[in-house]
Amino acid sequence: MNGSALRTGILVIALLVTAVGGGTLVAAADSTTAVERERQPGMDTEQPAFSAGEDRYASAAAASFQEQGFETTTFIVTVNDDGSAIWTFRYERILEGDEAKSEFETFAEEFESEETELYADFASQAEVLLNIGREETDREMEATDFNRTARIEQGFNTRGVVEMSFTWNGFAQVNDGEVVAGDVFEGNFVVASDQSLVVETGDGLRFADVQPVGELSASSLEASDSVTWTGRKQFLDGQPRVVFESESAGGPVESGDDTENESALPLSTIAMALAGGAILLGLLVAGISRYGLLSRTDRSDPDSRPEPTREPDQSPAQPIPDDELLSDEDRVISLIRERGGRMKQVDIVDETGWSKSKVSMLLSEMESDGTISKLRVGRENIISLEGFEPEATRSPFEE
Numbered sequence: 001m002n003g004s005a006l007r008t009g010i011l012v013i014a015l016l017v018t019a020v021g022g023g024t025l026v027a028a029a030d031s032t033t034a035v036e037r038e039r040q041p042g043m044d045t046e047q048p049a050f051s052a053g054e055d056r057y058a059s060a061a062a063a064s065f066q067e068q069g070f071e072t073t074t075f076i077v078t079v080n081d082d083g084s085a086i087w088t089f090r091y092e093r094i095l096e097g098d099e100a101k102s103e104f105e106t107f108a109e110e111f112e113s114e115e116t117e118l119y120a121d122f123a124s125q126a127e128v129l130l131n132i133g134r135e136e137t138d139r140e141m142e143a144t145d146f147n148r149t150a151r152i153e154q155g156f157n158t159r160g161v162v163e164m165s166f167t168w169n170g171f172a173q174v175n176d177g178e179v180v181a182g183d184v185f186e187g188n189f190v191v192a193s194d195q196s197l198v199v200e201t202g203d204g205l206r207f208a209d210v211q212p213v214g215e216l217s218a219s220s221l222e223a224s225d226s227v228t229w230t231g232r233k234q235f236l237d238g239q240p241r242v243v244f245e246s247e248s249a250g251g252p253v254e255s256g257d258d259t260e261n262e263s264a265l266p267l268s269t270i271a272m273a274l275a276g277g278a279i280l281l282g283l284l285v286a287g288i289s290r291y292g293l294l295s296r297t298d299r300s301d302p303d304s305r306p307e308p309t310r311e312p313d314q315s316p317a318q319p320i321p322d323d324e325l326l327s328d329e330d331r332v333i334s335l336i337r338e339r340g341g342r343m344k345q346v347d348i349v350d351e352t353g354w355s356k357s358k359v360s361m362l363l364s365e366m367e368s369d370g371t372i373s374k375l376r377v378g379r380e381n382i383i384s385l386e387g388f389e390p391e392a393t394r395s396p397f398e399e
Helices: 003-021 058-064 098-113 117-137 267-289 328-338 345-352 356-368
Strands: 024-029 032-037 072-079 085-094 142-154 158-169 173-175 178-181 195-201 205-211 226-230 241-246 342-344 372-377 380-385
Touching: 072 178, 098 142, 098 158, 117 142, 117 158, 195 205, 226 356, 328 342, 328 345, 328 356, 328 372, 328 380, 342 345, 345 356, 345 380, 356 372
Parallel strands: 072 195
Antiparallel strands: 024 032, 072 085, 085 158, 142 158, 173 178, 178 241, 195 226, 205 241, 342 380, 372 380
16 A cells, blocks of 8 residues: 555545534545535634645645534444444534524434435445455455434533444454454554544453553553544554454454455545545535534433433432432542542542443543543543642652
């Protein structure tokens, strides 16, 4: 794969994200690229987070990066023991005011209940991606379990989120009892300043090696169930590379087919399919424009959403614990205050009983909002409220 192809792959992924994020419709075909921009009020401008050289997508990418509608974008890749992976594209933005919330609810209802052109095209482009993958690797691949959601979630801020996902069967290599993902990131893969890449372990798997090491969801790689890289981040060629092994000691990982030694799909192949996908995801902006703007959301588990208010019972009843009346963010803040304004991330997991990945994502949101700060000490994350940050010259828990 030459350098031009690598740049093309990186640029087209940027086009995909920006097309969803900023009211920009992008079409890439043959040797020409057309960009039709629909400016929405109040959008920030940002230059591309990489150099494009003379690539044929460069002008489109530069123009697209001038439009930023969504505040954060998260790519979540959950790798399973058979080499399949659930790919989820998550787009978030804060909703301000009742009108924005009402507009988004109207959009979300139509998006989830009707077979929209956006969703049909998303499924079609996934099949194109899989067809190219079969030709490149001579390996069986299948796209299944398509899903899409648009919803509002309450937390420290009121946020809305749009997600579209599918399962890519045959995504990673399965070889000698290991599942290896990483060849898809061939070329200097870039996570931009408003993006995050999250790789998660599927059922029965644990991390064996991660290069480079990102933000772990627990105190050790073996105990973590997710690794997060937050932009701006530029990876070396072939990274990130993630190796998984069975949770059972010495337990082999079964392959879903007989082509264990085939390499995973290269980034340039993904780029060609996503070039067509960019315009279909641009439809998302057009659809939302009919109802209002999007927001971003905390990555809370569905079960953690506040329950609806119940009518008071006239008979004596056990008092509701204070913790159940708090939002996730407020509960974390309360815990940290009880510990004197500073607390280890692993202790928050233990105290709340939440999953490690949920706590990690929640704390990342709170840090982004300026509610808390993180300090890495050895293999531990120390979480502090404002005014309780430890000094660099002493232990975080030294009085």
